[in-house]
Amino acid sequence: MIPVTVVTGFLGAGKTTLLRRVLRDPAWADSAVIVNEFGEISLDHDLIAVSEERFVSAATGCLCCLARDDLTRTLLDLAAQRAAGAVPPYARVLIETSGLADPAPVLHALMQDAALGATHALAGVVTLVDAAQGAAALSRHPEARRQVMLADRILVTKPDLATPPEAAIRALNPVAPLRAAVQGAAEPGWLLAPAPPPEHLPALLAAMQAEAAARHTPGLGAIALEREAPLPALALTLWLQGLAEHAGPRLLRLKGLVALTECPERPAVLQAVQHLVHPLDWLDSWPGGERRSRLMIIGERIPRHFPARLLAAIEAEVAAEAARR
Amino acid sequence: MTAPSLPELRDLLADALALWEVEGRVRIEADGLRLGPALRVLPAAPAEHPVRWWVERPGMQGKVQRRPCTSVLGLLRSLRNALGAETGEARRLRVARPEG
Numbered sequence A: 001m002i003p004v005t006v007v008t009g010f011l012g013a014g015k016t017t018l019l020r021r022v023l024r025d026p027a028w029a030d031s032a033v034i035v036n037e038f039g040e041i042s043l044d045h046d047l048i049a050v051s052e053e054r055f056v057s058a059a060t061g062c063l064c065c066l067a068r069d070d071l072t073r074t075l076l077d078l079a080a081q082r083a084a085g086a087v088p089p090y091a092r093v094l095i096e097t098s099g100l101a102d103p104a105p106v107l108h109a110l111m112q113d114a115a116l117g118a119t120h121a122l123a124g125v126v127t128l129v130d131a132a133q134g135a136a137a138l139s140r141h142p143e144a145r146r147q148v149m150l151a152d153r154i155l156v157t158k159p160d161l162a163t164p165p166e167a168a169i170r171a172l173n174p175v176a177p178l179r180a181a182v183q184g185a186a187e188p189g190w191l192l193a194p195a196p197p198p199e200h201l202p203a204l205l206a207a208m209q210a211e212a213a214a215r216h217t218p219g220l221g222a223i224a225l226e227r228e229a230p231l232p233a234l235a236l237t238l239w240l241q242g243l244a245e246h247a248g249p250r251l252l253r254l255k256g257l258v259a260l261t262e263c264p265e266r267p268a269v270l271q272a273v274q275h276l277v278h279p280l281d282w283l284d285s286w287p288g289g290e291r292r293s294r295l296m297i298i299g300e301r302i303p304r305h306f307p308a309r310l311l312a313a314i315e316a317e318v319a320a321e322a323a324r325r
Numbered sequence B: 001m002t003a004p005s006l007p008e009l010r011d012l013l014a015d016a017l018a019l020w021e022v023e024g025r026v027r028i029e030a031d032g033l034r035l036g037p038a039l040r041v042l043p044a045a046p047a048e049h050p051v052r053w054w055v056e057r058p059g060m061q062g063k064v065q066r067r068p069c070t071s072v073l074g075l076l077r078s079l080r081n082a083l084g085a086e087t088g089e090a091r092r093l094r095v096a097r098p099e100g
Helices: A014-026 A044-046 A063-083 A105-113 A114-119 A134-140 A144-148 A166-172 A188-192 A203-210 A233-250 A306-324 B006-020 B074-084
Strands: A004-011 A031-035 A053-057 A094-096 A120-128 A153-157 A178-181 A220-227 A253-260 A269-275 A293-300 B024-029 B032-035 B039-043 B053-058 B064-069
Touching: A004 A014, A004 A044, A004 A166, A014 A031, A014 A094, A014 A105, A014 A153, A014 B053, A031 A063, A063 A105, A105 A114, A105 A120, A105 A144, A114 A120, A120 A134, A120 A144, A120 A188, A120 B064, A134 A144, A144 A166, A144 A203, A153 A166, A153 A188, A220 A306, A233 A253, A233 A293, A233 A306, A233 B006, A233 B074, A293 B039, A293 B064, A306 B006, A306 B074, B006 B024, B006 B032, B006 B039, B006 B074, B039 B074, B053 B074, B064 B074
Parallel strands: A004 A094, A004 A120, A031 A053, A031 A094, A120 A153, A153 A178
Antiparallel strands: A220 A293, A253 A269, A253 A293, B024 B032, B032 B039, B039 B053, B053 B064
16 A cells, blocks of 8 residues: 655745655655645746656646545556556655645545555645634635645644744644644654544544535635846845735745845745745756746736736836936 | 827826726827826927826816926826825835846
């Protein structure tokens, strides 16, 4: 049986950072990874930097809404390739859900599909909760609450930034072991060790299925931005300020790889969770040699063209000012 | 690349109105843009640099107030304020080159 661990957590909780860290540990490197991203652009593969053969991106939709078909097929295809020697052997599968996924349908698929059940076993649900933004996410978004309710283990991330919302977590899940970690520095053995599904899980899943209509926050959407030409750092700065100021709490997540005019040979990794913009990280080179900025914005009721139009206006202004000097 | 054209600015401001949940249309007029019945955005003359835009709004005793805006972000902030939409929180960020 191939153990399958579901790694979940709301937008920006640090799932990708955790997986990148876990997979760098030689003891856990023999893992296959399935990543589901919300939106049209897939970025997490480049950020996790896992080997191509053992990585599957399910980037075209919300995994929880596609789980029964897509996830089952993906896991079975991967296992067939493993058996045929078409992919390197792997000891486990880690599924990173999108930050907006309800894990319940994913668990349903793993526990109830006969073909899947013959080869795969649910090893547990690891839920990440952002210490800084977690309380707001738990109060506003049903996805975040469901992720905590179904957790076998809870990892509080960014405890260096804020006091963890432990009371809110415990109100939803009083039993799952809870730890805190900075920058994904959690003990993989604790996180990923198989945990038998709790006895109450089938009843909890059934109750959640009955409330499937309330699975997602209304008005959520993903906006993709892609561009070939590098962007001046000043224009990027002003654009981020404008987005944060005008989209405010509706801006839930922003991430991407950006080519800056001042340093086009190295992609800047841009990460923002609501109004909190993380310091830029820099990759050594462009993944796949593709020098193209790719940004993904997830928000509530943000007009689809607003980010691109704002960026174009700011960039034109910055260019006009540079031309005057 | 030049400063945003009036059609580009109209589209941006229409999106901004939707984002601020303010009802109203943005129309191009002979000398600038009109937002709803009372607000106008007029491009500044090159000699007025660093002012890029003027926002005209009704003032006291029927007079028109003119406020200068030196950037698109300043223009958005000025309009949001004039429209009485809930004010956003201005933030200062810095994007820097990699160290070393």
